[in-house]
Amino acid sequence: MRATQFHIGTQKEAPTDAEIASHKLMTRAGMIRKHAGGIYSYLPLGLRVVRKVEKIIREEMDAAGGMEVSMPVIQPAELWQETGRWDKFGPELMRIKDRHNRDFVVQPTSEEVVTDIARNEIHSWRQLPKNFYQIQTKFRDERRPRFGIMRGREFTMKDAYSFDRDEEGAKKSYEGMYAAYTRIFTRMGLAFRAVKADTGAIGGSLSHEFQVIADTGEDLLVYNPQSDYAANIELAEAVSLIETRGAASEPLAKTPTPGAARCEDVAALLKIDLTRTVKSLVLATEPEKEGQPAQIWLLLIRGDHELNEIKAGKVEGLNKGFRFATEAEIVEHFGTLPGYLGPIGTAKPVKLVVDRTVANMSDFVAGANEADFHHTGVNWGRDLPEPTVIADLRNVVVGDPSPDGKGTLAIQRGIEVGHVFFLGAGYSTSMKATFLDQTGKPAPLQMGCYGIGVTRVMGAAIEQNHDGRGIIWPRALAPFEVVICGVGWGKSELVRDAATKLYEELKAKGVDVILDDRDERPGVMFAEWELIGVPVRVTIGDRGLKDGLIEVQGRRDDGAEKVPAAEALDKALAKLESM
Structure with missing residues (x-):
């Protein structure tokens, strides 16, 4: 990709309503544009990041046995009425009517629709287990959308649903999705924790959140540095701080x-x-x-x-x-x-x-x-x-004894990007989604559901990875892995030839590279690409080439490293491999 053929819409100023880094930087970097509260368009740079998130998710979901489907954004109210969530979900559920005055919802999630699919498609224990997933637009009518895409109303989510013949099989599916999520967020290059969580409006009896560690996170994560205990503060167990009650020593x-x-x-x-x-x-x-x-x-x-x-x-x-x-x-x-x-x-x-x-x-x-x-x-x-x-009525505090008896608790902030639930037979019972078991008798399908906030991952990655100059993308999520900045592009054939040669070599190696051929001033180019957050920048200028040198700099590096022109390809690849 050449910069002259691409849309780069950076801005000097952040929106006045932007409160957190990801909202400010995504807008300034030309990745999103706001149309209404919590509703955004994703411009080419932003959409490239979204597609990379989706690619990792699809690869790991497919490897874990998931099958991709596409369910409707607009869903009939009757399905939601069957489960009772038409009334229980609350004002976040966008209810609409069609021209015939029939009730519909704009989906915030798809348990009802996927259960309707399952009860019509799965009839025998021989068809189980099954796992259907989709990457689809969701809508939740947040009372106060804020923080850009972090708490928007319209967003993209990967939601998956497993169906099993018994609770033991359902828990195996749950464990498989837990492992897949661990691989997904590891591949994305994010620092995260999986913590026990409350099941909330989704329901069920077992739940874990996947939280990206970030100081701006709204969630408090409780963990034991000496063990693997971790839970959202909503669920973290608070043990008694007094082992044995003392005898009365004062009068009332x-x-x-x-x-x-x-x-x-x-x-x-x-x-x-x-x-x-x-x-x-x-x-x-x-x-x-x-x-x-x-x-x-x-x-x-x-x-x-x-x-x-x-x-x-x-x-x-x-x-x-x-x-x-x-x-x-x-x-x-x-x-x-x-x-x-x-x-x-x-x-x-x-x-x-x-x-x-x-x-x-x-x-x-x-x-x-x-x-x-x-x-x-x-x-x-x-x-x-x-x-x-x-x-147990209280929130835990730092230094409380860990419920597992292995030391004391610490607390850090996180951003929820994924959630896995074991649902059991709640939805299948209310919607009469049954199958014939091995004895020939009808039994309710055992379900699990598993969500990842695709667009939220993008914001969480920025909250975790940024500095005063802009975004610092993990390699796996970056809109481009390498940018080649040709200094004096319009004046120097030497620069154009060397930059184009390196560009083609990097493409041949499978690197996602962009060649900045806009003939901008060096300061402008460097500032834009640091704001955008491309992991590696290669600078090719006439003066350096005359000395046989090209500059290579990682986004986190304090300065550029001058290397012989013949070694620039290997140096850029080595930089990428170290990220």
Whole structure:
């Protein structure tokens, strides 16, 4: 490819709404252009990266036994109504009507459609296992699209779906996809972690996220540097920080705490450590029968900890949905406004759920259900009944003991680019997708689903690989692997001949190379290609050629290396091989 035949649309300034590096750099490098919130066109440079991501995915999916299909972007509502997700998915699901007033959705994912295919195509255990995948446009009506393509509304995703005859086979398919994803992201040249994750709106019982490590990531990844334990913070298990509860050593007292509505304020006022305080959080669940009052729940966590709502949602009774209680509900049940709430002497009965660490605390401080007062010296068994519902309710923090017993936990940020789920028979049961097993009886298909955010990979790679000059692409994803910059192109036949010769030699070696024949000033050329992020730049100028030298520079190198012209090809190839 020659630059004069290609579209290079770099810009000096980033969009005013761009908040993160990938959004700024992709726009400035001429890779994307915005049309509406979360909706972008991919220009030639950007699309070349997308196609390279897709190529790696296809090769590894095919090698793992996947079969590519193409499912519709517009899907009939009836399928989504069968699974109940028409109502459950929420406002992110774009619902539309056709001219006949029939309901459709713009697909955010394709579990319903692929299950419909399976129930019509798979009839016998002899046809199993099967794995269908597609690389297709998706749409999720994000309330606040931001961060460029990282949280867009329209995006490209690879979604795959496995079908097996039993749970054992489905878990083997899951393990096969997990291994394929590991190969995919390794080939892309990305630093990543696979972490245990919550199944969310997709459902299922087993889930891992593949997270690209980046300081700008929205997700917090918990891991043990001494073992292979890793989980998203939503799922990371928080063990009790107190092994055995100590004996009561203080009397229960109602202590004035004027103006101290936060645990931090209480600890400072009483001159105690924050870890001796208990935080009260009030939730509500809607009644089963209309006209009944909401059920009020009191959750207790240590004052220095934060509630993990995903974990709270797994507690029996809260697992069908909850909300934070209103101020009126709080006053009705506790007799005071938030800030001084506690488990002793509530105005009305509430359901109590206690975090593991709080269950082992003694002589702790909690609200007295009266403004400007807290109870000090609170102890289980003496001042309160022994807790009957004890659960992991909190987010882990750095230094917590690892759940596997092998050291302590660390936390880093990541960007989710892939997710694998073991679904089981949830979708196949609701959609009556069955097959005849070896005994001739109908059985539900066991499913797994596996997604990769194709366009999101592009943004995540930039977040992980950039500097003050621009993008630094891993070789496997770069729009071009090598750029040849001919300095003085229009004036020097010597430059044109040497650059064209090297260009043809690199192409013959299978290198994805672009020849910059635009006759631009050297500073302009260099700045553009550093912004675009091509891994290797070869500079050929008249002055250097007269000395028999050509410059070769890796994108991460501080400066160019001058090599004999005859060695330029080998040097450029060696640079690429080292990346």
